[in-house]
Amino acid sequence: MPRNTASLRVLEKNGYTPEGLAKEYLYINGVWEDHIHMVKRNDALHMEG
Numbered sequence: 640m641p642r643n644t645a646s647l648r649v650l651e652k653n654g655y656t657p658e659g660l661a662k663e664y665l666y667i668n669g670v671w672e673d674h675i676h677m678v679k680r681n682d683a684l685h686m687e688g
Contacts, residue, residue: 640672647675655679 641647641660655677663671 641675647677650677653679 647657656679658676658678661674661676664674665672
């Protein structure tokens with residue numbers, strides 16, 4: 640979730656980058672919550688040989 644800066648920082652320290660924001664993605668405790676999609680690319684798959 641965008642407000643969970645501690646978890647986002649852990650992901651960033653482990654090589655993840657934000658890919659996009661999903662508005663009102665999950666219904667949690669009676670509230671629709673936004674979420675940030677984080678990805679970790681495998682650059683070895685994208686290198687030209």
